[in-house]
Amino acid sequence: xxxxxxxxLFIVATLAVLVAGVFMIGSRESMFQSxxxxxxxxxxxxxxxxxxxxxxxxxxxxxxxxxxxxxxxDGKVTVSMxxxxxxxxxxxxxSVAAIKSEGLIGDKYVEISFGTDSAAQLKNxxxxxxxxxxxxxxxxxxxxxxxxSAKSGVADLNGTASNLKSISAKVDQGKGTVxxxxxxxxxYQKVNAGATxxxxxxxxxxxxxxxxxxxxxxxxxDASDLTKNAIAHLPESTPMKTFEYDxxxxxxxxxEAKLKNEKTFQEAGDYLQANKFGLAAVVVSVGMxxxxxxxxxxSEGRATAIRDYLAKNFRLDDTRIKTxxxxxxxxxxxxxxxxxxxxxxxxxxxxxxxxxxxxxxxxTK
Amino acid sequence: MLIDLLQATKSGIVSxxxxxxxxxxxxxxxxRAAFGAPWEGRELVRQMDSIGSKSFPLVALxxxxxxxxxxxxxxxxxxxxxxxxxxxAVIVFSLIKESGPVITGLxxxxxxxxxxxAELGSMRVTEQIDAMEVSAVNPYKFLASTxxxxxxxxxxxxxxxxxxxxxxxGWISTTLSHPMTLRxxxxxxxxxxxxxxxxxxxxxxxxxxxxxxxxxxxxxxxxRGGTEGVGRSATSSVVLSSLFIILADVILVRFIQVVFxx
Numbered sequence: 159x160x161x162x163x164x165x166x167l168f169i170v171a172t173l174a175v176l177v178a179g180v181f182m183i184g185s186r187e188s189m190f191q192s193x194x195x196x197x198x199x200x201x202x203x204x205x206x207x208x209x210x211x212x213x214x215x216x217x218x219x220x221x222x223x224x225x226x227x228x229x230x231x232d233g234k235v236t237v238s239m240x241x242x243x244x245x246x247x248x249x250x251x252x253s254v255a256a257i258k259s260e261g262l263i264g265d266k267y268v269e270i271s272f273g274t275d276s277a278a279q280l281k282n283x284x285x286x287x288x289x290x291x292x293x294x295x296x297x298x299x300x301x302x303x304x305x306x307s308a309k310s311g312v313a314d315l316n317g318t319a320s321n322l323k324s325i326s327a328k329v330d331q332g333k334g335t336v337x338x339x340x341x342x343x344x345x346y347q348k349v350n351a352g353a354t355x356x357x358x359x360x361x362x363x364x365x366x367x368x369x370x371x372x373x374x375x376x377x378x379x380d381a382s383d384l385t386k387n388a389i390a391h392l393p394e395s396t397p398m399k400t401f402e403y404d405x406x407x408x409x410x411x412x413x414e415a416k417l418k419n420e421k422t423f424q425e426a427g428d429y430l431q432a433n434k435f436g437l438a439a440v441v442v443s444v445g446m447x448x449x450x451x452x453x454x455x456x457s458e459g460r461a462t463a464i465r466d467y468l469a470k471n472f473r474l475d476d477t478r479i480k481t482x483x484x485x486x487x488x489x490x491x492x493x494x495x496x497x498x499x500x501x502x503x504x505x506x507x508x509x510x511x512x513x514x515x516x517x518x519x520x521x522t523k
Numbered sequence: 524m525l526i527d528l529l530q531a532t533k534s535g536i537v538s539x540x541x542x543x544x545x546x547x548x549x550x551x552x553x554x555r556a557a558f559g560a561p562w563e564g565r566e567l568v569r570q571m572d573s574i575g576s577k578s579f580p581l582v583a584l585x586x587x588x589x590x591x592x593x594x595x596x597x598x599x600x601x602x603x604x605x606x607x608x609x610x611x612a613v614i615v616f617s618l619i620k621e622s623g624p625v626i627t628g629l630x631x632x633x634x635x636x637x638x639x640x641a642e643l644g645s646m647r648v649t650e651q652i653d654a655m656e657v658s659a660v661n662p663y664k665f666l667a668s669t670x671x672x673x674x675x676x677x678x679x680x681x682x683x684x685x686x687x688x689x690x691x692x693g694w695i696s697t698t699l700s701h702p703m704t705l706r707x708x709x710x711x712x713x714x715x716x717x718x719x720x721x722x723x724x725x726x727x728x729x730x731x732x733x734x735x736x737x738x739x740x741x742x743x744x745x746x747r748g749g750t751e752g753v754g755r756s757a758t759s760s761v762v763l764s765s766l767f768i769i770l771a772d773v774i775l776v777r778f779i780q781v782v783f784x785x
Contacts, residue, residue, distance in 0.1 A: 161568065161569060161572040161573075161576075162568060162572070164572055164576045165571050165572040165575060165576050167576070168575050168576035168579055168678060168680065168684075169575070171684070172680035172681070172683040172684050172687075173680065173683075173688065175683040175687040176679075176680075176683050179619075179683070179686070179721050180721065180722070181717065182709065182713050183716045183717060183718050183720070183721050185715055208715055209715075220731075239556055265715075272531060320630065397559070
């Protein structure tokens with residue numbers, strides 16, 4: 159190996175190291191690629207240094223070249239960055255530069271967001287918008303405030319909880335209105351009494367002259383009155399006597415149960431007073447006009463009205479007077495008809511009562 | 524007695540400054556001789572070979588050892604501080620910024636400085652240099668400037684060799700305990716490096732080369748007193764050039780920090 163060859167080999171080898179080193183380091187500084195410069199103004203660069211990374215989409219695409227303090231107190235710190243040409247496709251005028259940190263205490267770098275597709279391209283020397291960096295000390299301060307407020311919040315909650323506790327304790331002990339409501343039986347009793355009184359008041363109202371007419375026309379005051387003394391059908395034995403009346407003559411209006419010409423019942427009443435009877439059934443039917451349901455109620459109402467009249471005006475055992483509302487019945491004429499069918503005591507066994515109240519008369523001898 | 528002491532101190536101070544004065548004159552003569560024909564090309568190549576390529580194994584070995592030691596030592600420290608990921612960066616930065624240049628300078632000053640001092644010293648005491656002057660060959664040009672220039676050119680290249688072998692052996696040492704590819708090692712190591720971290724320290728060793736060349740040639744050419752003087756010249760060449768390299772490094776590091784901020 160000649161000395162010249164040896165020297166040449168040495169020189170070439172070491173220069174190759176030099177070239178490799180220069181390019182490996184230089185490529186990081188974007189020294190050998192065409193770049194363009196972009197600026198961003200920050201109020202505070204949070205320790206960003208010259209030569210720091212500029213990342214686009216998380217990739218190293220540039221270097222911070224210069225950080226300049228403003229020359230006026232109301233100015234901003236200008237960060238100049240050299241970016242590779244390739245980033246021109248994604249960085250637009252509305253891209254935003256943000257100073258970020260690798261981990262909590264790591265190196266600072268600038269991250270530039272992608273722009274919108276429609277925005278204008280960046281030109282050399284353009285200034286883009288910036289985002290204030292997260293300052294660790296600020297972060298710690300805010301976290302501290304947050305913890306403080308959380309603490310007072312918890313204290314408030316504790317207060318609320320203790321209030322609730324005392325409230326529930328008072329309720330349990332029967333103190334206060336709610337406590338009394340829950341624990342005091344007298345309240346319930348009073349409410350109950352009040353309800354009873356109300357029912358009585360309502361009853362009184364029914365008899366009040368203003369409302370009396372309505373109930374009188376209807377023939378009954380309570381729906382339960384209608385069937386209180388009703389029986390399903392007549393006894394099978396032969397009646398002692400039957401009184402028949404035309405509906406139009408004894409009732410004021412075709413669709414009401416209010417009686418007129420009450421004197422008509424004098425004969426029947428006298429007969430019942432005079433003779434010992436086992437059962438007297440007031441059988442009422444109405445004409446074919448109107449709805450079936452309403453007519454049935456009307457017939458029951460009319461029967462009840464007749465029975466009430468007899469019970470009120472004659473001295474007789476009203477428990478033995480029963481009603482049957484037949485409702486619509488063919489061949490009774492438009493006004494309907496009423497019958498008082500009287501049975502002797504021996505032949506007055508009847509079928510089961512329809513009414514809920516039942517009737518002692520059903521067990522007549 | 525006191526007068527003797529004062530006399531000795533005085534003569535010491537005087538000779539100290541005289542030494543610097545003579546060195547300055549010598550440097551001036553060498554620089555003046557270096558410019559202008561005839562170009563001693565063959566002698567320059569010979570010197571570059573003996574200073575550069577023949578020092579390569581020694582320098583590469585020293586650099587490799589440094590890389591291994593750095594890897595072994597700093598891994599322990601960095602692990603203690605929880606910064607083990609910084610190991611490649613520490614090795615690379617340490618080598619290219621300081622260890623590589625200084626180790627190279629000291630190794631070359633030891634090997635080449637001693638050689639130049641002894642060679643020129645023996646030429647001086649055997650009156651070969653005087654014979655050269657008589658035969659109209661400028662010894663400053665033929666002997667000194669070629670050696671100084673060779674040192675100047677070779678030191679940066681030797682530094683690169685030291686850096687490269689140091690980083691490579693540093694990687695091997697690292698990857699044996701904690702496997703990682705050379706690519707990743709270099710990526711991590713050079714991630715934060717700039718050319719200002721790399722090139723100025725390389726160029727700085729050219730100054731080391733100048734120091735080795737000038738001091739060794741000067742010490743060799745002013746040799747007095749036979750073979751004993753030759754030995755003194757060889758020793759003083761190594762001692763003085765090593766000392767000046769380290770002193771110059773202080774100034775150069777500060778100079779680089781100011782002129783080439785990273």
